[in-house]
Amino acid sequence: QVQLVESGGGLVQAGGSLRLSCAASGRTFSRYAMGWFRQAPGKEREFVAAISWSGGSTYYPDSVKGRFTISRDNAKNTVYLQMNSLKPEDTAVYYCAAALLEFTVVHGTGDYWGQGTQVTVSS
Secondary structure, three states, X not given: OOXXXXXXXXXXXXXXXXXXXXXXXXXXXXXXEEEXXXXXXXXXOEEEXXXXXXXXXXXXXXXXXXXXXXXXXXXXXXEEEEEOOOOHHHOEEEEEEEEOOHHHHHOOOXXXXXXXXXXXEEO
């Protein structure tokens, strides 16, 4: 069982930056691939980023590539999402997810989910 708690969301102006954190419970965090997803009102959940258990591989959709960076610190049981050059269309609730298989998060789902953190980008 893995429990995930996101933090770091907030209100930022377009062009600004935020760093989200996702703290995981349990001693097996390093076994899990991690992902970030987002969901805006009235829209489907969207894949934002994923990282392998070692941190050696990362994945992004074109919509955030070059602006967002996912990273992890296995010693701190934490995964991060650095978001730069934010746009109003990045406004959403951001969720982190964990999965034993890298394939799972890269393809849009997870075994465990956090409760989400709101990111609002004003124009």
